[in-house]
Amino acid sequence: MDQNAKDPPSLLSPDLRIEIAELALRHRKANGPMMALVNRLGGSLESQLSLIPGPVRARIEGVVADALATSYGLAGRAPDVGGAQGPLMAAMASGAAGGAGGIVTSVAELPVTITLILLAIRRAATEAGFDPDAPHIRAECLKVFASGGPLAVDDGINTSFLSARLTITGPALNKIIATVAPKLAAAMGQKLAVQMVPVLGAVTGAALNAAFLRYYREVARIRFALLRLAKAHGAEAVLTQFAAAAAALPIRKA
Secondary structure, eight states: OOOSOSSOGGGSOHHHHHHHHHHHHHHHHTTHHHHHHHHHHOSOHHHHHTTSOHHHHHHHHHHHHHHHHHHHHHHHHOOOOSGGGHHHHHHHHHHHHHHHTOHHHHHHHHHHHHHHHHHHHHHHHHHTTOOTTSHHHHHHHHHGGGGOOTTOSSOOOOOOOOOTTSOOOHHHHHHHHHHHHHHHHHHHHHHHHHHTSTTTTHHHHHHHHHHHHHHHHHHHHHHHHHHHHHHHHOHHHHHHHHHHHHHTSOOOOO
């Protein structure tokens, strides 16, 4: 992909500006339902995080990094069962099982959740006209997780794009995973913390997994829509306009 701007932001057509503004608004709204759920559950996220034992918190990043390294291929080989809603239903079932068994089963369930989310992200790439098995698109799929998580109050979408001509080697992918894993681990730690809220149990696990999958799927759709526009009109022009549109939106409150 040519990183040089093909069109200055000021010369983008009105229709294109509207399309980019709609993408910025979609991203702003992506985590709203999740934050509403947390508020209904009550208590601060920080207080819930303190309930997770220290050794478990220390394990989460390692579990997440291992899952990112192995789950992409598994997601690519997953059968297309249940159509577009298949990953969502499977994620809810996995979350329910994890939530029902407490913190130990919740951690054990993380690789399954990450695989299902990656399946949804790969499908988002396909919907946008990209080959999810192309090395640079695989890298883009992994970088969706650099956009924080649905519990972030005001996180920005990661809009750094790789060149389509760039050769993505194993070490390069490992570097991306090493960069992405801490952010995803933090998001998953937040998920586990909320999942430990008493009373709701398995219902909470299912709802959280559904919310996480929907969030990352929406971020992926926005990311690949921007990548498609960037290929046609230049990354600098599109991302400058996207940043301006996002900055013009009202500040979201948790």
